[in-house]
Amino acid sequence: MTATTELSQAEPESWFHRNQQAIAPWLFLAPGILFFLVYVIAPVFQSFNLSLYQWDGLGEAEYIGLRNYEDLYYEWVDRDAFYVSLKNNLIWLVLYLLAIPAGLFIALLLNQTIWGIRLYKSLFFFPFVISQVVVGLVFTWFYDPTFGLLNQFLGLFGAGPINVLGNENLVTYGIILAGLWPQTAYCMILYLTGLNAVDPEQIEAGRLDGAKGARMLWYIVLPQLRPATFIAFVVTIIGALRSFDLISVMTQGGPFGSSRVLAYYMFEVALSEYGFRMGYGAAIAVVLFMIMMCFIVYFLWSMYSEEKGH
């Protein structure tokens, strides 16, 4: 700092040059912040506001206070939609987390150095690269009652056929399983990278102390994998609450709305062929946002503590 001040005193410079260290960050930030404010931050507040109105997207919006939320709470408008969606969201959140142990398991399986293992790792990771639309299609056929692989397999044992996507009690689990496929691949790659960086000396020390297998994993390896676990947790939670593509492609919320989640229900309400209910949709989005906010605050808090630690 002192060096720069001396320099600027040595030769007369413009105001910009003298203050450039204070101004430069704002110039670099301006375009990014502008875009982000217009397309991300402002819409969040607009949606909050809109949720207090009744609006079909075309005519005049009518202020109705908290009516939309009351309608949701008592399910006056759509029977059995809001709470089914909420319940499914919860199931998604809990079961989606299985991707973390499953990813760790596959990572441990593949963390070897035999010939060709790199190709194995890439191919196991493969599902993550494919779009969810295609994953949805692939799994729709996988579950198909007449020719799906699942029922072919069950047929070997004389069981089935079961129509997973046509069964109100199974459909959500079926879709979650499809979602777990790419998500597990994602967690696997995080753990493979983490395992790569595990300190070999600590492992050796553990071995000398007689630690093996599960004990070694729990007391020596997992603590070193904490950063990977944190990221896996973040992306899995976000992924679970964002579940939209699979539901839209595989069932469109059916049968009888039993596989809806808030994200899909909102879309259906706001942009369905039965007329646009923007305000009501916004109210659903606000509920979803509030659920997400609990996690966002936790994530930010963790990151903040981390930054302070440095």
Next chain:
Amino acid sequence: MFPTPIEKQPKAAQLTYKALLPIALLMWLGPLLAVALFSVKPDADFVNANYWGLPSSFELMHNYGQVFFNSDMPRYMLNSVLITVPTVIGAVALSTMTGFALGIYKFRANMWIFFMFVAGNFVPFQILMVPVRDLTLDLGLYNTKTGLVLFHIAFQTGFCTLFMRNFIKALPFALIEAARVEGISEIKIFWYVVLPLMKPALAALSVLMFTFIWNDYFWAVVLTQGAESQPVTAGITSFNAQFRAAYHLMSAGSIVAALPPVAMFFLMQKHFIAGLTLGAVK
């Protein structure tokens, strides 16, 4: 290394491992291989319920030919390219600058702005949906590729800023101080000192963004309709409606739609994984 390297295990364990690995992989990719098999079968096989037997004739050229020359698929693919490439360039450019600002300079609002980007990146799409759709309509950009690109750039700037800022923060700060002592202006520091060091981050982020944007479905459905501007993820549903129950063509179409990100991944694997796992290791 954990678990214990397999070479140090008994011979029997080694053989079991090497034998089970391909089987596990086959099961893991089973649903996908099924689609690949479907895509080379003739129509007759589905009529005769020969779903899982060998194809009665090998129709790779015919099926994929149909997709490429007899459907809107090439159109959708081109749209996807025209949406994805500008978005990648835009988001990476914006976030290189924001990442530089947040990674290098110390000022009071720094942390708050950084957290704004991170938090925004986690927000559910639905809370943005109605206002963004309205904004796009008002700008006259509804059902255009530009409308989709602008939104994607803005939204992805959140994740990209997180990525770039963490990368820049890990660079040796002494370099920048040295440049300042030399009296080099901040913009030149950005361009000549920091940017050359960021090549790996630029590559990693570009590959990641390409995949994320290519695979977007939600915003494609919200902001576009019809073959003139929809990307392939949204197009595939109309394609499937056009070829309802023609499983061989739907399979071929899906594989074509999924291919570009897959190719990108295999070609740029090192960068892709480096990008995806940034922060997974301290």
